[in-house]
Each structure stands twice: as structure tokens, then as C-alpha cells.
Amino acid sequence: MSAPLSTPSNIAVASNRVRAATRRRPRASVVLALLMLVVTGLMIVIVPFTPIYSPYGLDLAHSLMPPFTSWTHPLGTDSLGRDMLSRLAVAGRTSILIAVPALLINMAVGIILGLVAGYFGGLANTMIMGLADLQLSFPIIILLVMIVAVVGPGAKTLVIVLGVTYWVRYARLARVMALSLREREFVLAARTFGGSSFWILRKHIFPQLLSSLAIVGSFDLGVIIILEASLSYLGLGIQPPTPSWGRMIFEGQDYTSRDIWLVVLPSVAIFLVVASAQILSQRFTGEREAQTSVRTV
Amino acid sequence: MIVYLLGRLARGVLTVLGVVTIAFAILRLNGSPAVAMIPTATVSQIAALNHALGFDGSLPSQYWRYLGGLVHLDVGKSLQNPAASALSVVFGRLGATLELTLCSLGLGLGLGFLIALVLQITGSQRLRNTMIWVGVTRQAMPTFLFGVLLVLIFSVKLGWLPSIGRGGWRHLLLPTLTLASFEVTLYMRLIDAALSEQRELDYVRTARAKGLRGGTVLLRHMLPNALLPVLTIAGLNFGALLGGAVIVENVFNWPGVGQLLIQSVEMRDYPVVQATLLVVSVMFVTVNIVIDLLYAALDPRVRLR
Numbered sequence: 150m151s152a153p154l155s156t157p158s159n160i161a162v163a164s165n166r167v168r169a170a171t172r173r174r175p176r177a178s179v180v181l182a183l184l185m186l187v188v189t190g191l192m193i194v195i196v197p198f199t200p201i202y203s204p205y206g207l208d209l210a211h212s213l214m215p216p217f218t219s220w221t222h223p224l225g226t227d228s229l230g231r232d233m234l235s236r237l238a239v240a241g242r243t244s245i246l247i248a249v250p251a252l253l254i255n256m257a258v259g260i261i262l263g264l265v266a267g268y269f270g271g272l273a274n275t276m277i278m279g280l281a282d283l284q285l286s287f288p289i290i291i292l293l294v295m296i297v298a299v300v301g302p303g304a305k306t307l308v309i310v311l312g313v314t315y316w317v318r319y320a321r322l323a324r325v326m327a328l329s330l331r332e333r334e335f336v337l338a339a340r341t342f343g344g345s346s347f348w349i350l351r352k353h354i355f356p357q358l359l360s361s362l363a364i365v366g367s368f369d370l371g372v373i374i375i376l377e378a379s380l381s382y383l384g385l386g387i388q389p390p391t392p393s394w395g396r397m398i399f400e401g402q403d404y405t406s407r408d409i410w411l412v413v414l415p416s417v418a419i420f421l422v423v424a425s426a427q428i429l430s431q432r433f434t435g436e437r438e439a440q441t442s443v444r445t446v
Numbered sequence: 447m448i449v450y451l452l453g454r455l456a457r458g459v460l461t462v463l464g465v466v467t468i469a470f471a472i473l474r475l476n477g478s479p480a481v482a483m484i485p486t487a488t489v490s491q492i493a494a495l496n497h498a499l500g501f502d503g504s505l506p507s508q509y510w511r512y513l514g515g516l517v518h519l520d521v522g523k524s525l526q527n528p529a530a531s532a533l534s535v536v537f538g539r540l541g542a543t544l545e546l547t548l549c550s551l552g553l554g555l556g557l558g559f560l561i562a563l564v565l566q567i568t569g570s571q572r573l574r575n576t577m578i579w580v581g582v583t584r585q586a587m588p589t590f591l592f593g594v595l596l597v598l599i600f601s602v603k604l605g606w607l608p609s610i611g612r613g614g615w616r617h618l619l620l621p622t623l624t625l626a627s628f629e630v631t632l633y634m635r636l637i638d639a640a641l642s643e644q645r646e647l648d649y650v651r652t653a654r655a656k657g658l659r660g661g662t663v664l665l666r667h668m669l670p671n672a673l674l675p676v677l678t679i680a681g682l683n684f685g686a687l688l689g690g691a692v693i694v695e696n697v698f699n700w701p702g703v704g705q706l707l708i709q710s711v712e713m714r715d716y717p718v719v720q721a722t723l724l725v726v727s728v729m730f731v732t733v734n735i736v737i738d739l740l741y742a743a744l745d746p747r748v749r750l751r
Contacts, residue, residue, distance in 0.1 A: 283461060285682070288689035291707065291726060292465075295472050295719060298711035375588040379693055382590045383708055398594055405602045412598060416591050424586035431582070 182428035185421040189241060192418075196238035204235040205390055213408050225410055227400070233410070236392040237418050243387055244394060244422070247307050248373045252366060254312030255373075259319025260358065264350050266320065267327030278324070281317045289314055290379075297385040307386055311376060315369050322361050323354075330354050364433045371426035378419055394419050454738060458731040465727040469720055470512055474505070498522065499716060521724060522717035526710070532717035536703060536725050542612055543702035547691050549622045554629025555680070561630070562637035566645075566664060574638070581631030589690050593624040593697040610699035621698040625690050629683075636679055640672035674745055681737035685730055 196202055201221055208230030216225040216233065224233040266277040293310050300306050330336055330353065339349050380386035381395030389396065394415040401411030496502045499522070500511055515521055524532045565574050584592065600620060601609035608617050644650060645668065653663045692704030699705070703722055710718040 283464060287465065287730060288685040288687075288692070288726060290689040290692055291723060292468065292472065294692070294707060294711055295469060295723070296475070298714070298719070299472055299475050371586065378588050379590055382588075383693070383696055384712070385708075395588075395590070398591065402594060402597075405598055409598060409602070412594055416587075416595065419591060420587055423588075424583065427582060427586050 178428050179432050182425040182432070185425040186429075189418060189421045189425075192234070193238050193241040193245070196234055197242075201232060202235045202238075203232050204239045204392055206231060213404065213411075215408065216410050216414070224414055225408070227397075227411055228404055233414055236397065237394070237414060240387075240392040240394045240397060240415065241418060241422070243304070243391060244374055244377055247304055247311065247377050247387075248370055250308050251311035251373050251377075252315075252370055254308070255315045255369065256319050256362060256366065258313060259316035259321075260323045260355070262316065263320035263323025264327050264354065267324035268331055268346065268350060268354070274324075277320065281320050284314075285317045290376075293376075293380065294383075294385060297380065302380075302385050302388055304387060304391075307377060307380065311373050314376070315373060318365050318369070319362070322365065323358055326358055326361075327354050330357065360433075364430055367426050367433065368430035371423035371430075374419065374423055374426075451739075454735055458735055461731050462724075462727045466513075466516060466720075466724060467509075469723050470509060473716060473720070474501075474508075516724065521721045524718050525715045526713055526718070532715075532721035533725070535718055536706065536721045539701060539703045539706045540725065542700060543688075543691055543695070543704060545618070546621055546625065546694065546700060546702060547687050549618060550625035550629060550691075551680070551687060553622060553626035555633055555676075557626070557630045558633025558637055561634045562641060563664070565634075565638050566641050567660070577634060581635065584627050584631055588693075589624060589628060590693050590697050592627060593621065593694055596620050596624055597697075612701055621694050621700055624694050624697070625687065628690060629687070632679070632683065633676065636676055637672060640675050641668055644668040644671050670744075674741065677737055677741055677744070681734045684733050688726060688730070 201223065208226065210230065211222065211226055212228055212230040214222050214226040214230075216223065218225070222232050222234070224237065226232055227236065262277045262281075266274040293314065296310050297306055327350070336349055336353055339353055344352075377386055378393070378395035378398075381393040382399050384396070384399070386395060387393035397415040398412050401408075401415070404411050493502070500508055500515070502508075503511075519533060521532045524530050524535045527535060561577060565577065587595075597609040597620065600607045607620055609620070611617055641664075650663060650668060653667050654660075658667075688704075691702065692707060694700065695702045695704035696708055703726070707719065707722045710716075710722070
């Protein structure tokens with residue numbers, strides 16, 4: 150059973166009809182996803198250079214301002230009068246700065262373990278895949294919570310903790326790839342010419358992985374952002390005063406009867422980023438399947 | 447069969463052992479917690495607390511005592527509530543968590559089935575695409591976010607349902623919906639894909655050829671075959687469900703194990719944190735063993751060896 154639960158590979162199991170539909174789906178979804186990414190990306194990049202930028206400036210006289218009523222605070226202010234747009238932008242930057250390194254760590258760990266398991270087999274394979282099975286199905290958030298509790302919350306902790314959580318799918322990908330390529334002629338040829346195991350893995354097997362990495366990676370970026378937001382929401386992620394989308398939602402919940410925007414705005418931000426990453430991932434899946442089906446027929 | 451069962455049990459015990467070992471290592475990442483727990487403590491107080499928590503002596507001897515305690519189902523007393531053992535504190539919260547997770551699983555599976563059956567009966571590709579996109583949208587939202595939005599709509603704006611706490615079915619509704627909405631998406635796609643796969647097989651054509659009605663073929667012939675993969679995924683997904691429950695319980699102030707875990711972490715009540723992990727991992731292993739056995743009972747082609 151590879152990668153259960155809401156992963157792009159679910160699509161791979163889906164029927165031909167579903168697959169055909171995925172292929173035929175108009176590019177509107179991709180345009181929409183890119184648009185969503187660009188909007189949030191621009192917000193994160195541009196807002197810090199505008200005069201309204203002030204994520205930490207308290208202004209109790211103008212607290213809980215609704216959005217779209219003032220030029221100095223386009224998206225309103227929170228309970229301490231801090232500018233919402235600035236805070237959303239900083240939170241987004243923090244989120245990306247945590248999710249991307251975490252994703253890269255996951256990929257590196259997963260690919261190395263997977264290649265080792267697939268290429269060398271034997272005991273290494275049994276142990277690594279056993280660990281992978283466990284990690285895939287165990288409620289990992291419980292262990293994450295424990296680590297954060299012991300080490301103390303913070304950006305660095307988050308990167309490391311999230312970085313060792315989602316390596317399993319990369320390990321599986323790399324392992325399957327190594328298994329299937331191990332006996333192929335070009336690998337055997339390379340070995341005949343005296344290529345070392347490491348060299349063969351790096352030069353012949355790793356490059357074959359790249360397209361799969363794009364699919365799983367863009368999906369997982371969304372998943373990691375979700376997990377970061379969840380931990381921050383629980384108070385175990387980014388610590389105040391640094392804003393994070395998850396914590397902004399938590400803090401906004403106290404004011405929902407007066408000002409619903411404090412919750413809605415960060416929610417929209419999370420949704421835009423995660424949804425666009427997942428739509429793009431699905432799109433890649435569809436295209437790759439179209440290619441492979443043509444190739445195999 | 448007996449051999450298989452013993453082997454499976456041994457693997458289960460190994461899994462639990464692995465998890466508690468990881469927990470042991472995590473708890474010692476930062477040295478002893480005693481100083482952080484009582485910043486003003488004297489040397490003798492720290493030594494006493496270290497002893498109570500099992501943080502004194504060499505690492506192997508700590509580990510040995512830790513395992514010995516686990517075998518006797520003793521992970522120490524709760525630090526917040528010294529009268530109670532940590533395990534009993536966790537068991538006191540287990541009912542609420544089981545209520546929430548089982549209701550969500552039931553609702554998710556049930557709705558997933560219904561939708562998949564409707565998709566198969568109508569055969570509408572448009573409906574299928576719509577449902578998939580609804581599912582993708584839900585999965586692009588963190589669980590806590592979906593819960594908060596439900597509270598905003600049904601508690602704050604409409605005032606129909608209570609937003610926090612545990613009580614009658616009205617309290618149960620929103621948290622269950624939050625968890626189940628994720629499950630529905632998963633099972634709907636899974637069952638639909640499994641049924642579509644079965645549809646192409648020879649036995650379905652035979653059944654139709656001998657004149658059975660579409661509904662009979664679907665329910666009596668295809669569904670049992672499509673159910674088996676669902677069972678496996680449901681077992682694997684049980685962990686994700688528990689993880690989701692940790693978050694949902696904190697959103698809705700639901701007095702379950704997940705809320706206890708976060709509270710204990712904040713209070714540095716390590717015995718309770720360990721007890722939670724032990725209970726969850728044993729539960730998780732048991733569920734998966736039961737599912738393996740169920741699998742063999744339901745499918746005569748599977749022989750357990």
C-alpha cells in the first residue's frame with residue numbers, strides 16, 4: 150500500500166474514466182491556481198516595501214478596525230491595533246521560510262533512505278521500510294507535540310521537526326525507482342566499468358526521480374504548511390510576537406462576535422497557498438500519467 | 447493461523463516498543479526537565495524530582511527502569527494531580543476521544559459509501575468531478591481551520607449549535623462534522639475507484655449477462671470485493687484520525703485525550719504525556735491487528751501464514 154490518505158497517488162489508482170477526466174480538465178484550474186499563488190506571493194513580497202508596513206506597531210486607538218475602510222490599514226487591524234495586511238504578509242513569509250527548508254530536508258532524508266533500501270536491499274530495506282510503515286500510519290502529531298514540548302517551540306524546531314515527518318513518500322519513490330533500475334542494462338554497464346554504488350545512484354538513478362519529486366513535493370508543501378499552521382494554532386509553533394497564520398486564527402477566535410475578519414483573512418491566506426499547491430500537483434499528475442500511458446501503449 | 451497470530455502480535459509489541467523508545471529519547475533531548483519545571487528549586491528538590499521522573503542514573507539504567515515500569519503498566523503519577531496515576535488520567539479521557547473518533551469514522555464511511563454508490567449508479571462524470579473538487583477544497587484546509595469556520599457559521603452567526611464542550615448530540619455535531627468531512631473525501635474517492643475497477647472485471651459482465659439487475663450486481667457482487675481495500679485503508683487511516691482528533695479536541699474544547707496531551711505538554715506533565723503515547727500506540731496496534739484478522743475472515747482468498 151503506497152501513500153494512502155489524500156495523496157496525489159490516489160489519482161493513480163483511480164479508474165480510467167477519472168483519469169481521462171483529469172487529463173481533459175480545462176487549464177482554467179491551473180490558471181486559477183497560479184493566480185492564487187501570485188496574489189499571495191505578491192502580498193508577501195511587496196507589502197514589506199509599502200509605507201503601511203507595520204506588523205508590530207501597537208495602536209490601541211485603532212484596534213479591531215474592519216477591512217476596506219482605511220488606506221493606512223487596508224485589511225483592518227487586530228485587537229492591539231496592529232495592521233492586518235502587514236501581519237498576514239510576515240506570517241506568509243515565515244510560513245514559506247519554514248515549509249520550504251522542511252520540504253527539502255524531507256526529500257533529502259527520504260531519497261537517501263529510499264535509495265539505500267532499494268539498491269542494497271536486505272536488512273537495510275527491512276528496517277527502513279518498517280520505519281516508514283510506522284511513520285506513515287502512526288499519529289505523528291503526538292510525537293511532534295512531544296518534541297516541541299521538550300526542545301521548546303520556535304522556527305528552528307519547526308523546520309527540523311517538520312523536516313523528518315514527511316520523508317516516507319520520497320523514500321518509497323526512490324526505493325521503487327532503485328529497485329526497478331538496479332537490474333537494467335545501463336546500471337549493469339556502469340558497474341562493469343567500475344562505477345561505485347554512490348556514483349551509480351547519483352548519476353543514473355537519482356535523475357529519473359525528478360518528475361515524481363515535483364508532483365509529490367508540491368503537494369507536500371501544502372501539507373507541511375497545514376501542519377505548521379496547526380502547530381502554531383495550538384501554540385506549539387511560531388511564538389508571538391512573530392505573526393503566523395495559525396496563531397492569528399487562534400487569537401481572532403476571541404473576537405468572532407465583533408470582528409469575523411480576524412479569523413477569515415488568515416484562513417483565506419492559508420487556503421490560497423495550500424489549494425494552489427495541491428491543484429498544481431494534481432495537474433502534474435494528470436500530465437505525467439498522460440505521458441506514461443502514451444509511452445507504455 | 448496461530449503462528450501468524452503470534453508473529454503479528456510480536457510485530458505489534460515491537461511497534462509499541464519502538465514508539466516508547468522514541469518517546470524515551472525525545473524526553474531526554476534536552477536533559478532533565480526538573481530545572482525547567484521548578485526554576486527556583488534547590489539541588490535536593492531537583493534530585494528528588496529527577497528520581498520521581500526516572501531521570502537519575504545512567505541512560506541504560508534509566509531505559510531499563512522505564513521499560514520495567516511500562517511492563518507493569520506504571521508510568522508514574524500525574525504531576526498535576528499527584529493522587530492519580532498517569533494512566534488512569536488518560537483512561538478517564540479515553541471515552542470522549544473514542545466517542546468523537548468513532549462517530550466521525552462512522553459518518554465518514556457511511557457518507558463516503560452513499561456518495562460512491564450514487565456516483566456508480568448515476569454514472570455521471572460531472573457529478574464525480576464536482577465531488578472530487580469539493581473534496582480537494584476540503585483537504586486544502588487545515589482541520590482546525592474547517593472547525594473554526596463551522597463554529598463561525600453555526601455557532602456565532604446562526605447560533606444553532608454550541609461551539610465548545612461535551613454534552614448531548616448537539617455538542618458532538620460540529621467536531622464530528624469537522625473530522626468526518628475529511629474522512630468522507632478519502633473514502634468516497636477510494637470506494638468509487640475500487641468500484642470502477644471492479645466494474646471492468648469479467649465476473650461483473652457474467653453477472654449482467656445472466657440477467658441480474660444493475661443494483662444487485664453493484665450491491666451483492668461488486669461491493670464486497672471493493673470493500674477489502676477500504677478496510678486496509680481504514681486501519682492505516684486510524685492514526686491520521688487520532689491525529690486529527692488531537693487538533694479538533696483543542697478547537698472545540700472537547701475533554702478527550704488530545705486536549706489532555708496538549709495541556710500536559712504545556713504543564714510539562716511528562717508522565718501523562720508518556721501514558722498518552724503508550725495508550726495511543728497500543729490502541730493503534732490493536733486496531734491494525736484486528737483489521738488484518740478481519741481481512742482474512744472476510745476474504746477466503748487471503749490465507750494467514
